[in-house]
Amino acid sequence: MVKKNVHSISNSLDDNTTVKLRNLQSTIAHARQVESDMEAITRSLKEHLADPSIYQIDDHLATNVAHLEEIFAGSNDIHIRELFIISLQRKAVIVFVENMTDQAIINAHIMQKLTITPTNNSSILPPQPTYEYLKNSLLTAASVSAANQMEAATKRVLSGDTALFVDGLSTVLIIATRKVDSRAISPPETESDISGPRDGFTEELRINVSLIRRRIKNPNLVVKRVTVGQRSETDVAIIYFRGIVNMKFVHEAEQRLKALVIDDPTVYGLRGLLEDHPYSPFPTTMTTERPDKFTNALLMGKVGIVVDGTPYCITIPAMFSDFLQAGDDFYQKWLTATLIRLGRYVTAFLGLSFPALYVAITSFHPAFLPTPLALIIGTTREGLPFPSFIEAIIMISLLEIMQEAGIRLPKTVGSTVSIVGGLVIGDAAVRAGLVSPPIVIVTSFTAIASFTIVHYNMSLPLRLLRFMLMILGASFGIFGVTMGLLAISIHLANLESFGEPYLAPLAPRNFGALRDLKATTFISPPKKIDKRPAYLETEDSTRQSNNKE
């Protein structure tokens, strides 16, 4: 009896405890749910960025549509168009960006084909919605590919392609419908030539690649695409010629591009971000607007980088001598072209140091000049209020201002600025007795000399260093200018471009490497340019082998 009572009491206690425990567990579970919901709400309030990589492609179309709406946040230019695939008896959705797609392709090769009613097969059960069936039997677009990740699909949509989501299919079909209005191919503005081709790169990557492919119809021309820019997700193509290029440059370029953490490479200038020496004033990557120059670099064994959104394509590695080569050089007879190219070296040197030499000689060493010339300069400088250094600084600064204004202003106004600046201010300054006629000659010559530098990127550091040399010339005379030039030479010797010495062909490794000068510093007769530069360590060093007669 007692035992029974004890048992019943213990049973009732157990029941109570169990109920309480259940209640407690349920409360905890609810609390946890509330907590996770709260966290989700908080997260959703904080998250302004949609990250497509967190979404998975689902079998259910409704889920995918919900995800797409979240990702695109209701952007008006992105269309999510529902349709019914009659032959499959399933719902589907196509997603495309309004102004980047070819509507004709969408209408003719997607919409019409999917919504068309099958003729004789009404008795046959609808086939399974597979990627192959859709691609091979329904869609008639030329290029159809599959994407299994939402991130890849959204990226393709934002590039101008159309994504097709089908209910019950966990693969997205990507149909190439890209059509972006872009600038027509026009002559390169910053690299004009007399005899070279007239086409220049545009802002559209696909057009730029086609300009290159048009010139090199060879399957060994490899175009590798990578995406750069966390926000912009800009397409960048690494282009090289397989079998010629030393793959270390390709790997290095790829690594550097992939390591970039930036919003938009076209804004920051990818060139500067890829350089070995970002603090140096000298460029160690080459940019060009000319497809002929670009393809020539590829065939030399260099690597090209084409960025969507900019007409300036990059070639690496870039050496000092590359910046003094014009595209025209190889279209002229070799002897005259050699003289012109050597002249370019001389004018680059004078463009850099002529004002400094003037300051040094007039301030410290008039005896350097032949007596009649020294007397003429002395006479013209008589009564001037400024020492030659101030005089030179004023004139060179004026030159810089005019150059900058000429670039920024529209072309028609730019020429007016040059005339006003060059003739009126220069002449008026001399007449007013503020500057001497020789400094006007020095400034004009410096300006003309610096214009002969083919690449604007190279003329900029020389313009900067011109001031440094003038200060040294004013402080230490010709000794200061010489030491300044030595310092620049030391700096150039220290520079490297993608691991290769910046002065590569000008400081040859050995006697055999002197042959590199045949196409870099000099221009040999066409048949003699038979080897690729040794410093590029190409897989195939022979450029042409038909010169043995």
Added chain:
Amino acid sequence: MMNHNITISPMQFFVIAVNAMFGSTLLTLPSDLARIANEDMWISMLLGSILMFIAFWISVKLSANFSDITIIDYHILLLGRIPGFILNLLMILLMMAIVALYLRTFTIAIKVYLLDLTPPIVINIFNLGLAIYAVQYGLAPLLRLQQFLFVQEYGVFLTIVSLGILSIESKHYQPMLAEGITPVLQGMIPTWLTYSGPEILIGFLYPFITTKKAALKWGFCSISMVTFIYVLITLIVQGILGPTETKHTIIPTMMAYRFIEIPDTFIERLDGYLMTIWVIIGFTSLINWIYFISFGIAQMLKLESNRCTVVLLLPFLYYLQAIPPNAYAIQIITQWMNWSGILWGLGVTPLLLALAWLKAKRKKPC
């Protein structure tokens, strides 16, 4: 910092050797020679190169016995730790003295011909500071710099030097060998410092040269080139100033080029231009010596890098160059250094070569 993976081609050694030889003596040498050999000074200059050919040949043979290690290491290997260390120290001191002499002559020449009001300390610091900038990045950029400048500097230099031919007078070369051959042979002694460089530097560079067999050939080429230029300069200075005026002038080379004036041309007073190009040539010589001094010290002290030794060298070199109180003291020191150099190149090095051969013979199984 000497990267042990670095290699240099014989052509690069040629450039280093030529640059190392062209130092301060370019400006002062003709007066030292004229004092001894008078009209035959150019013959002394020519014959002086023979001594360097011999010394260089001995150095190459010695280095070839230790093709994987530098002069610093094989001195210790041959003589033992302490005597080897002392010999290395003496060699470094000799090299430092050469640099100090260059710096002093450089400062004097700059003050006289270019910057008469600038204090010597400013010129020295400018020169040494830039040299440190050039040296601290290692041998590869240093080589590139010298190669980049080589054709330009020697092209301009030889053009200016050659213009001196237009002003020479043949009477200054007469009479030839008037006092016999003895003064000519005695005149070979002051030429030693002029040619000094390749016989020491080969000891540092031999392990890194790619084609070791070609080192001797390219070394001889460098000495031949320098001999040609120095004989040409001596002939021109003698032809313009004459032996009497040359011996009484501190910097006769510059003085001779100051007198150059070719009527109805644009050419007159070439001393300034010669001085300017000499600044570049002298600087490339200076950086070679500073680099190998710092490299030698770093090796002696078993340091990973020679960057810190380069910086620490600066005050020592500045102090050393300031020691001689006047031009006469510089002249005496130069004489001492000539003898020390000869003792090193034609005394110590052959002894070490003999010792190396003996050791190699003993090691060979009978």
